[in-house]
Amino acid sequence: MLSTLRDAWKIPDLRKKIIFTLIMLFIYRLGSFISVPYIDTTVLAQYIQDGGMLGFYDIFSGGNFSNFTIFAMSITPYINASIIMNLLTFAIPALERLSKEGEEGRKKLAQYTRYLTVVLALVQALGLTLTFQQIMTEKTWFTVTLAVITITAGTAFLMWLGEQITENGVGNGISLIIFVSIISRLPGGIKGLFEYVQVGTLNIFSLVVFVAFAVIVIIGVIAVQEGQRRIPVQYSKRVVGRKMYGGQSTHIPLKVNMSGVIPVIFASSITMFPATLANFFPNSGIANWIVKYFGWGTTITTIMYLVLIIAFTFFYTAITFNPIEIAGNLKKNGGFIPGIRPGRPTTEYINKSVTKLTLFGGVFLAAVAIIPIILGNVMNINLQFGGTSLLIVVGVALETVKQLEAQMMMRHYDGFLK
Template sequence: MKKFFTTLSNIWKIEDLRVRITNTLLFLLIYRVGSFIVLPGVNAASLNSSQNKEGLVGLLNMFAGGSFSRSSIFALGVMPYISASIVVQLLGIAVPYFIKLQKEGESGRNKINQWTRYLTILITGLQAIGYLKSQVSADAMLISNPYFTILNTCVLTAGTLFVMWLGEKITDKGIGNGISLIIMVGIIAQLPGAFVTEFNNRTTGAGGLITFIVEIVALLGVIMFTILIVQGTRKIAVQYAKRIVGNKQYGGVRQYIPLKVNAAGVMPIIFAQALMFIPATVAQFFPNAASNGILIALSNYNSWEHNLVFAILIILFTYFYTAITINPKQMSDDMKKNGGFIPGVAPGNPTTSFIDDVISKITLPGSIFLAIVAIIPALASMIGVSSIFARFFGGTSLIILVGVVLDTLQQIESHLLMRHYDGLMKTGRIKGRTAVPAASGATPPVI
């Protein structure tokens, strides 16, 4: 406990770190206050009974910190921005113009960010119209259409752009990745209510207090397992040749390229979830089709058909996203330019093949891990855990929480170590999402 308070004291002594943490907390407070401001022309008293918190709506509501179900001005949160970022990343693979921008350094990144913002406005406008038509019932509207739709489409678009601006300010003036922190705060905001709901269900119904304690222990075990895999790396030794310049010797040292077991992060789950929403949409357009039973089964969150297809898609998308974010050819070329080589492997194509083979081997357990984590919430629901509490047993929410917390703690520890203070831990260091040396060729995921 003394070590803990000493660490907090050291954090507060560093002026830059103290200002960054304070700014982060203030920006997040602004976001949380805004998430309770209801859209103009909406009767808040009529929303509670009309909102469905299951399935897709429940997932979006979790990411938005409850704003989705409250019809807040931040109801859409940062999800349109995330969607736009994914689209731009994919365009950077297939469209020559965006491929060229990626190679132009800082100016290219600025143009890509500008295109992402434009696309965010377009996606937010379309999603806002769909949200108002599907989630706000007629008895909750205090203003007649079409004025209600036009007004609140503008408000929702402005709200998403403001949240995006808050995220960028947190990244610039605060600590950690702003967009990720906003999503994390939204997820954590749902945790106390989920705990209370599950506790009441167990103490007043089946299972009792012992079952609730077992669930908490299981949740902690899943979190520990997730941390272990998220931080897991396969280190490739790189030897740099010696160079004599004057009377000094340069190089001749051995470094390591840490290839992450879960290099794709949470993106494969997001891609797979987007595809798993298609069967439910198709079933609505063809209610009398002979294959409608299969579509309903695939859209059922707790069915084995849904979870099997979901797991297969995650494994496939893990390989896909890893392939587009890690470039073994670029890693090999950069090592060769810097006079580095992998011991026992010839430079050039053999090095590229070696790195590609290692990535393929470690991606398999990483993809299986993601698939298991993604279907754990469904398995928890099948054994009686409430759907709200079950979402914290895995899936996108758990990986985001673990990744963002590790990333933020790693940045705080870097500030401490740079100023010759002890780190956050007595032994070892928080690895989190540390930078990959020696030109990894990897682009960090959006989330």
């Protein structure tokens, strides 16, 4: 990775892209210190310290939520809008046709995603402001309206910032914003570990074991993220006019983890929702019962978390990967899998292969997400969101390096022609 960055820095065009990306990310972090007017963050910090969905939300916002800055909602509304549009693309025929119209169709879908992002941001900002009215120093229609508009504008600006990085910088802008948000909390996490050592909660031996285990998990995440099964494909020879086409061999790359970290995010939100909602009613008997048995880290929620991760892995893979369409394209272009008849048998073979990979990927995601919870309970330290953060950080880093390598390869293509 370091060698790739060093080589990319030597290329003037890529160096400009890297500098542009760093400037945009610096602007994002600069905005993380601009607080929303009329907000008292000390009360909000008490809710976030209790963990639950608010703590999870604060990690992905890079601390912007706990400080209630202009980027308090981070890029979450855009992510939600993108997921909703992906789901609607498979459910609404008009959007599906639009997605197959090439660049123009993708531009229209991107525009619809932006509109939906602003709507979701406005609704979510209004909900946050009304829910946390007690953290406002002045409760008037003007202060509420100002807070809602400020937070919504912050999210819209972040969306624009991410798109600028994607178009003019290096890597996926939205992913890099989340990456920087998580990385910005790393110094505080390291400081927390040393504080555990100082107070005696964690001894030196346990710290060394924890670090070694973290390195092993990172290696495992990289291996699974990069892992794929290649299904061989052979194309028949055909004569068109005086030319012969086909006859070459290729493969269909099936990633071990097709769904990425999305199943973990979905499962986390659903698992933590009951306890988070109950925290708003501290004097209620039912709420206390929910927190006791459905709080984060309990046996019930851990089992729910595991099952939901695997279930969402299958669900998201099913809506983003279509074996029928792939088998149809192979048949139409004269391709076939050796030993498998074209048509329905090919569909069943691909579907069976994807099911096995999805099961392994889902179990792996669940293991990475749950192991920090188990370690946290055993060592009595707070590691509840380590797995999710680790998956995102490693995934974004690998994808960014791949894009850099691809752009470097494009700029050195002339060497292959000599």
